Amino acid sequence: MKFNVAFLFAFCFSLNFCAAQNKRPNILIILIDDMGWRDVGFMGSKYYETPVMDSLAAQGMVFTNAYASAANCAPSRACLMTGKWMPRHGIYTVGNSDRGKSKDRKLIPIANTETLDPGFKTLAQSLKESGYTTCLAGKWHLSNDPVPYGFDVNIGGSHAGNPGSYEPPYKNVNLSGPNTEYLTDLIMDKTIDFVKNTSGEKPFFLYYATYAVHTPIQKVKNLLYKFENKKPWEGQSNKDYATMVSNEDRNIGRLLSTLKDKGILDNTFIIFTSDNGGLNPITFQHPLRAGKGSYFEGGIRVPAAFIWKGKIKPGTRSDLPITNLDVYPTLMNIAHAKSTIEFDGDDLSRYLQTQKISKNLVDRSLYWYFPIYLEGGNKETNDPVFRTRPGEVIRKGNWKLHHYFEDNSLQLYNLKDDIGEKNNLADKFPKKTAELLALLEALDKKTNAPAVSELNKDF
Structure with missing residues (x-):
């Protein structure tokens, strides 16, 4: 009997390729909405109860200097x-x-774009092209429908930034079937169904972007007993909000149990983080200054943990500054996916697995540009009108510079010594101020950042 050698080689190659594909990890991003830096136990909260999140974070690497990019x-x-x-x-x-x-705005802000240009190749599209089954569960907020942006399955995602209500009817969040549960519970039910129904032939990418703990603040009644007699801690005392945090913790536990029961938890790469800082005065991030909507630390520093059994050492903590811009290039490496995109973040995969920091990660700058006005100022922003006025921010090493366009003012802080951004050192360290301002100007040019200079006649 004669064998077709070419066919046999191709067959073996195909089997090996499929085996390699199946060894690639599933990917789970857990993105909490508006969860502040200290709203979890593993970041120090003594008020909110997050045993599942804390246990999960302990299984991997926690970043104490993690940032949202906005x-x-x-x-x-x-x-x-x-x-x-x-x-x-x-x-x-x-x-x-x-x-x-x-009348309060000195400058004409740059017009905002509300829908993501479909010309961008999203993380979901890249992973889908690489053989992943993709699912969005919860909040999308970038278009009316996430499916054209690379998701095979959409569970409750639309342009909605928050639900009309967490109690049924949800008003602006559409989900199939009976809508009789607390919204985040129902979304988790359907998320678990997605996981259970995956065949295992292909890895999956699950972007669990829960609507919680964004407003409206609506208590989870069967969890309120935990906080009725609990003492406040560092400005954290909102009992209704605490039940929402606790309920999200419980739902994440349900998801992790499903992954474990299916035998795939150990082969799942997990990222836990938030999209921005906590909302003052609902929750406070002391000693960080301010909260959501502000570019002081309380508005952009977030909890973050990366977990991958056997690859990332459990119980590690890192003070390396990272940003959610690093997620996309990191996952391209983890998924063995090719990409021609020029990322503004960096691949963290080597650091996660070896704890060896590259010079690039040490030397790079983190950059925020916000040519807008956002109302809701408070005593922590030192601005009774706005949380944000047009400006830009850079962090390099321990130094952070704020540059505001209305009056060209500068605020320089050494975060190592002054995490609360209380002592403006711009006049004391003019060379450092000038160095960081020059870096900001170079980044503005690199990104074609639109100048905010037109005066408002109503001011």
């Missing part, structure tokens, strides 16, 4: 999905960019 929802998510800084995609805020009263 201070509020839509731009942060656009950066995550594209791997690009804000000026590249033009999504700077939610809704219009001229928030607040016209």
Whole structure:
């Protein structure tokens, strides 16, 4: 009997290729909405109860200097999905960019883009092209439908930035079947169904982007007993919000149990993080300054953990500054996927597995550009009108520089010594200030950031 050698070689190659494909990990991004840096136990909270999140984080690497690439929802998510800084995609805020009263705005802000340009290849599209089954569960916020952006399955995602209600009817969140549960519970039910129904022939990418813990703050009644007599801690005392955090913790536990029961948890690469800082005055991130919508640390620093059994050492903590822009290039490496995209973030996969920091990660700058106004100022922003005025921010090493366009003012902070950004050192360290300002100007040019200079006649 004669064998067709070429056929046998091709057959074996195909089997080996399929085996290699199946060895690739499933990918799970857990993105909590508006969860602040200290809203979890593993980041120090003594008020909120997050045993599942804490246990999960303990199984991998926690980053204490993790950042969202924007201070509020839509731009942060656009950066995550594209791997690009804000000026590249033009999504700077939610809704219009001229928030607040016209008489309070000295400059004409840059018009905001609300829908992600389909010309960008998203993270979901890249993973789908690489053989992953893709699912969005929860909040999308970048278009009316996430499916054209690379998702095979959509569970509740649309342009909605928050539900009309977590209690049924949800008003602006459409889900098939009976809508009788608390919204995040129902979304998790359907997310678990997705996991159970995966065949195992292909790895999956699950982008679990829960609507919680964004407003409206609506208590989970069967969890309220935990907080009725609990003492406040560091400005954290909102009992209804605490039940939402606790319920999200419980739902994540349900998802992890499903992965474990299916025998795939150990081969799942997990990222846990938030899209921006916590919302003042609902929750506080002390000693960080301010909260969501502000480019002080409380608005952009977030909890983050990376977990991958057997690859990332459990119980490790890192003070390396990272950003959610790093997620896309990291996952391309983890998934053995090819990409020609020029990312604005960096691949963290080698560092995660070896804890060896490359010079590039040490020397790079983190950059935020926000040519907008966002109302809701408070005592922590030192601005009674706006949380954000047009400006830009850079962090390099321990130094962070704020540059505001209305008056060309500069604020320099050494985060190692002053995590609360209380002592402006711009006048004391003029050379460092000038160095960082020059880097900002170079990044503005590199990204074609639109200048904000037109005066507002109503001011």
